[in-house]
Amino acid sequence: MKDTYIFGIESSCDETSCSIVKNGKEEIATVISSQIDVHKNFGGVVPEIASRHHVKNITMVIDECLEKANMKLEDMDAIAVTYGPGLIGSLLVGVEAAKTLAYIYNKPLIPVHHISGHIYANQLVEEMKFPLIALIISGGHTELIYMKDHYSFEKLGGTLDDAVGECYDKVARVIGIPYPGGPTIDKYATEGEDTYSLPLPLNDHSYNFSFSGLKSAVINLVHNEEQRGNPIRKKDLATSFQNTVVEIICRKTMQALEEKEVKNLIIAGGVAANQGLRHKISELCEERGIHYTFPQMKYCTDNAAMIAASGYFAYQLGRTADLTLNPKSSEPLK
Numbered sequence: 001m002k003d004t005y006i007f008g009i010e011s012s013c014d015e016t017s018c019s020i021v022k023n024g025k026e027e028i029a030t031v032i033s034s035q036i037d038v039h040k041n042f043g044g045v046v047p048e049i050a051s052r053h054h055v056k057n058i059t060m061v062i063d064e065c066l067e068k069a070n071m072k073l074e075d076m077d078a079i080a081v082t083y084g085p086g087l088i089g090s091l092l093v094g095v096e097a098a099k100t101l102a103y104i105y106n107k108p109l110i111p112v113h114h115i116s117g118h119i120y121a122n123q124l125v126e127e128m129k130f131p132l133i134a135l136i137i138s139g140g141h142t143e144l145i146y147m148k149d150h151y152s153f154e155k156l157g158g159t160l161d162d163a164v165g166e167c168y169d170k171v172a173r174v175i176g177i178p179y180p181g182g183p184t185i186d187k188y189a190t191e192g193e194d195t196y197s198l199p200l201p202l203n204d205h206s207y208n209f210s211f212s213g214l215k216s217a218v219i220n221l222v223h224n225e226e227q228r229g230n231p232i233r234k235k236d237l238a239t240s241f242q243n244t245v246v247e248i249i250c251r252k253t254m255q256a257l258e259e260k261e262v263k264n265l266i267i268a269g270g271v272a273a274n275q276g277l278r279h280k281i282s283e284l285c286e287e288r289g290i291h292y293t294f295p296q297m298k299y300c301t302d303n304a305a306m307i308a309a310s311g312y313f314a315y316q317l318g319r320t321a322d323l324t325l326n327p328k329s330s331e332p333l334k
C-alpha cells in the first residue's frame with residue numbers, strides 16, 4: 001500500500017510547530033519553536049505577544065521541518081492543522097498558513113481538534129487499542145473520554161473550573177516558581193515530604209473534577225503561614241499538592257476503567273509528563289491488568305507530530321475542510 005504523509009501544523013498557544021508523520025504512526029521530522037522564555041517574564045502566556053511570535057516564526061518552522069525531513073510539500077498527501085480550541089490570534093496564524101499551503105500545493109486540508117491531537121500523541125508510541133479510556137490532563141483541559149474507535153469521543157466528565165495544569169501553574173506562582181510551574185512542582189515533589197494537609201477535591205462518584213478549591217486551599221495555607229511568620233517549605237508543599245492531585249485523578253480514572261469495563265488507558269496532555277502521576281498510574285494499571293500508554297515526554301506538551309498523527313485518521317475518515325475553515329477559540333471535541 002502507498003505510504004501517506006501528513007504535514008501537521010500546531011500554533012494554538014505558545015508553541016509554533018510543524019511535523020511530518022508517515023501513516024499516522026511514524027514521525028519523520030518535527031520542529032517545535034517554544035515561546036516559554038518570552039512569556040516567563042509575564043507569569044503566563046500573553047495572547048497578543050504569542051500571536052505576533054507565531055507570525056514571525058511560522059515560515060521558518062515550516063522550512064526547517066521540510067529540510068530536516070529532506071522532503072517537499074509536493075510529497076505530502078494532506079495538510080493538517082489545529083483549528084481549535086486555543087488562543088484565537090495564535091490559531092489564526094496556523095490555520096492561515098495551512099490554508100495557504102493547501103491552496104498553493106492543491107492538497108486536502110484537515111482540521112484537527114487540539115485535544116484529539118493530544119490523544120493521538122499516543123499513536124506515535126504504539127497502535128491505539130479500542131475500546132479505551134483517554135485521560136486528558138493539560139493546561140487547558142482535564143477530561144475523561146471513552147473511545148470505542150478512532151474519532152469516536154464520548155465525554156464522561158471533566159473539570160468544572162480550573163484545568164489541572166492551570167492549577168499547577170497557579171500554585172507554583174503563589175510559591176514563587178516561574179511559569180510554567182508544573183515541571184518544577186513535579187521535581188520538588190520528589191524531594192519533599194507530604195506534611196501539609198490539603199482537601200481531596202470533588203471526591204464523589206462523578207467523572208468531574210474541580211481544582212479551584214484546591215488552589216484556594218493552597219493560597220490560604222500560604223497566607224496563614226506567612227501571617228504566623230512561618231516560612232513555607234516549598235518542597236513539602238509541592239509534595240502534598242501533587243499527592244492530592246494524583247490521588248483524585250487516579251481514583252476517577254480507575255473508576256471509569258472499571259465501570260466501562262475497559263482494559264486500555266491512554267494519558268494525554270502536558271501534565272502526562274508528570275513523574276508522580278506516571279508512577280502511580282503504572283502501579284495501579286499493572287495491579288489491574290490494564291494496558292496503558294503515555295506519550296513520549298517530548299510529545300506531552302504542544303507539538304505538531306500529534307496533530308499530524310491525528311490528522312492521518314481524520315484524513316482516512318474523509319474529515320476534510322475547504323478554504324473557508326476558521327479557527328475556533330472554544331470547540332467541543334467531536
Ligand code: KG4
Pocket residue numbers: 013137138139140141164165166168169180181182183186269270271272273274275300301302
Ligand atoms: O498540553 P499543554 O502543552 O498545553 C495545553 O494544551 O494546555 O500543557 C501545558 C501544561 C502546563 O500547565 C504545565 O505546567 C503542565 O502542562 N506540565 C506539567 C508537567 N509538565 C508540563 N504539570 C505537572 N507536571 C509536569 N511534569
Ligand code: ZN
Pocket residue numbers: 114118138139269270301302
Ligand atoms: Zn495542548
